[in-house]
Amino acid sequence: MASQILVSSPASIPRHFGPAHRWKVLGVGVAANASVMAAAGGIPTTAVWLRGDYQLDNAGLGLALGALGFGIALSELPWGVAADRWGDRPVLLGGLAATGAALLAMALWLAPESGHLPPLAWLMAAMAAVGLFGGSVNGASGRAVMRWFHEGERGLAMSIRQTAVPLGGGIGALTLPWLASTAGFAWVYGWVALLCGASALLTWRWLHEPPPERVTHGANLDANVGGAEMDDVTVHATPTAATPNPLRRLRIWRIVAAIGILCVPQFAVLTFASVFLHDFAHAGLGAITATMATVQGGAMAMRVWSGRWTDRHGNRRQYLRACTVVTVAAFLVLAACVHGSGAIAGGSAWSLALPVILAVAGVCVSAWHGVAYAELAAMAGADRAGTAPGMANTAVFFGYFLTPLCLPHWLALTSWPVVWATTAMVAMLAWPLFPSPQRAMAR
Numbered sequence: 320m321a322s323q324i325l326v327s328s329p330a331s332i333p334r335h336f337g338p339a340h341r342w343k344v345l346g347v348g349v350a351a352n353a354s355v356m357a358a359a360g361g362i363p364t365t366a367v368w369l370r371g372d373y374q375l376d377n378a379g380l381g382l383a384l385g386a387l388g389f390g391i392a393l394s395e396l397p398w399g400v401a402a403d404r405w406g407d408r409p410v411l412l413g414g415l416a417a418t419g420a421a422l423l424a425m426a427l428w429l430a431p432e433s434g435h436l437p438p439l440a441w442l443m444a445a446m447a448a449v450g451l452f453g454g455s456v457n458g459a460s461g462r463a464v465m466r467w468f469h470e471g472e473r474g475l476a477m478s479i480r481q482t483a484v485p486l487g488g489g490i491g492a493l494t495l496p497w498l499a500s501t502a503g504f505a506w507v508y509g510w511v512a513l514l515c516g517a518s519a520l521l522t523w524r525w526l527h528e529p530p531p532e533r534v535t536h537g538a539n540l541d542a543n544v545g546g547a548e549m550d551d552v553t554v555h556a557t558p559t560a561a562t563p564n565p566l567r568r569l570r571i572w573r574i575v576a577a578i579g580i581l582c583v584p585q586f587a588v589l590t591f592a593s594v595f596l597h598d599f600a601h602a603g604l605g606a607i608t609a610t611m612a613t614v615q616g617g618a619m620a621m622r623v624w625s626g627r628w629t630d631r632h633g634n635r636r637q638y639l640r641a642c643t644v645v646t647v648a649a650f651l652v653l654a655a656c657v658h659g660s661g662a663i664a665g666g667s668a669w670s671l672a673l674p675v676i677l678a679v680a681g682v683c684v685s686a687w688h689g690v691a692y693a694e695l696a697a698m699a700g701a702d703r704a705g706t707a708p709g710m711a712n713t714a715v716f717f718g719y720f721l722t723p724l725c726l727p728h729w730l731a732l733t734s735w736p737v738v739w740a741t742t743a744m745v746a747m748l749a750w751p752l753f754p755s756p757q758r759a760m761a762r
Contacts (some may be wrong), residue, residue, distance in 0.1 A: 343525040345476055348460030350521050352412055352483030353490065354514035355418055357382020357455040359387055360484065361491010362446075363590040363723075364611045365507060367597045368499040372431045377594070377727035379439050386592050388719025390450020395716060399458030403702070407459040411522045414455020417644070418517035421448045422508045428503035430695070457712045459605050462705035465696045467529050473697065474635065478689025480625020482619040485685060488589065489615030490514070491655035531545040565699045566705040570754065572710075574698070577752035578691050579714025581643060581684070584650055584742035585721040588614065588681040599735050600673040610674040616679065618685030635694040636756040642687040643750045644679040649680040652745035658736035660688070680739075686745070694754070 322464055362369070363384050370380045377647050402410045425445045429437045460480060468476040491511070498506045565571040589611075596602035596610060625642075629635045699707035730738050 321635075325403030338478060340525075341476075341529075343578040343614035344463050344467045344529075345479060345529075347411075347518075347521050347526045348456075348464055349483040349486065350481045350518045351415060351456040351460050352480065353487035353735040354415070354518040355456045356484050356487025357491040357495075357514050358418075358422060358511040359391065359719075361495045361757050362387065362507070362513065362609070364488075364593055365495050365499040365504075365582045366593045367565070367607070368496065369444070369504075370594075372499070372504060373439070373442060374436060375439065377730070379474045379570045380594075381448055381723040381725075381727045381747035383439065383442050383591075385722075385724040386446040387450045388586070388716045388723070389722075390447035390452075391454040392450075392690045392713050392720055394451045394454035394724065395457060395712035396706070396709040398455040399462075399705040399707070399712075402462050402705035403708075404458040406528055407463040407705075408522070408526050408528070410455050411526060412519060415515050415519040415522060417452035418449060418455075419512045419519065421445065421452055422512035422515065425698070426505045426508035426512060430503055430508065432503070434507045434642055436689055454712065454716070458705040458709040461604040461692060461696060461708040463526060470697065471630065474630035474690060474693045475623070475684060476721075477693040477696065478622045481626075481689035481692060482622045484619035484688065485615035485622070489612050491621070492608060492615055496604060501602060514737055520748070563700075563703075565703050565710060568699075571695070571699060571707060573708075574691070574695050574754060575710045575714050576690075577639075577643075577697070577749040579718050580752070581646065581687070581691075581746055581749040582715045583722055584646060584684070584717045585681070587726060587742045588677065588684065590719075591594075591726055592677055592681070595673060595735060596677070602674060608672050612680050613678040614681035614685065617682035617696050621682060621686035622689045625686055626693065629690050629693075634756070636754050637691050638690055639687055639694070639753045640756070642683075642690075643746060643753065646680075646684045646746045647743045649683040650739050650746065653677060653680045654736045654739035654743065691753075698754075718731045 348447065364385065366380055369375070369383065370377070373379075373383070396415065398410060429442060429445050431437060463475070464476050464480050465473065494510060495507050498510060553584055592611060592614075593607045594609050600606075602610070625638060629638050653676050656673065661671065692711065695707050726738060729741065733741075
């Protein structure tokens with residue numbers, strides 16, 4: 320895209336909108352995503368207790384967990400389009416407030432207690448509502464990052480923002496199973512409602528639209544302008560033509576499909592790892608909590624590293640394809656180890672080994688998100704950085720809906736080794752869909 324580069328001094332920017340403010344905006348995006356993902360990624364870690372307290376079988380558990388992903392999938396694109404039209408602030412404030420209210424309602428009326436067992440249909444409807452409102456955080460916060468950070472920083476910034484997913488999941492993994500097993504689900508829902516309320520306050524305080532001179536409109540700018548570092552100048556790229564609609568671009572849809580497909584193994588881990596560890600490896604609360612927290616913590620570290628590394632080397636597309644191959648290999652190894660454990664899965668050696676192998680596979684499949692979203696947003700342009708991530712998150716959370724819905728039935732027909740091998744084969748489908756490195760200059 321042709322663009323005109325204008326440079327202005329930070330002195331012309333209002334003090335509270337100076338260059339350093341972009342890190343506060345990024346912090347808001349991380350907090351907002353983490354609070355919602357503490358629910359979306361944390362509640363599945365309570366699957367064993369959810370199944371027991373609500374008296375569900377594996378299929379019913381899959382329906383309850385899948386409803387959460389279904390709600391997010393339905394709402395992601397509309398929320399992203401709304402952010403492009405009305406801005407990040409009203410979308411994020413409204414979405415966080417509504418998500419917190421829905422979780423609070425679940426704490427008050429849908430937690431199982433003595434003499435009160437909520438029906439599965441009501442639980443599914445409530446989970447779907449949390450997803451519908453929670454879908455607001457992804458497109459809005461991604462758009463804010465794209466508008467406040469220039470091209471040379473976006474890989475790192477988007478990767479930091481994407482650490483919110485494992486950060487929220489890690490908070491959930493560390494707290495929600497303990498709350499579910501000791502205090503009950505009213506405390507589970509109430510705790511994540513409190514997190515959403517705190518994020519809404521941060522959004523109200525710090526999230527604002529950037530001044531026009533800080534918006535780069537997705538131009539691919541060099542790290543230096545006229546020999547000055549980008550942190551010391553403000554760049555304004557004025558496009559000569561309207562930014563094409565991502566919904567009409569095949570290349571955008573291809574990377575959207577790749578992102579959605581590669582999330583299937585991740586959601587298999589997030590939604591049913593606790594069931595696998597409990598039922599197959601005979602792991603207890605401590606091992607389950609430690610495994611899921613390790614997955615989330617490792618994912619955070621790898622996302623930050625990968626974003627910074629690909630910013631330095633300009634190799635996002637090569638990295639995405641390499642991550643796909645590593646993910647396939649990791650899940651094939653997991654499947655082989657589970658198959659090899661056989662009837663002695665309850666032995667002490669395998670009780671220690673299987674959680675470690677599962678954690679490694681979970682980290683591998685979670686490392687690439689920030690890089691993929693940075694590449695997608697750069698292809699779409701900053702003015703479409705609400706719509707494009709909304710498209711991707713729609714695909715991602717349809718995977719979140721379908722994976723726990725289908726996995727119990729596939730498990731009933733086959734076995735855990737076949738389940739993990741199948742997730743590896745699904746991941747391989749993403750490889751040809753990621754953009755080729757040889758076409759890296761074609762946006």
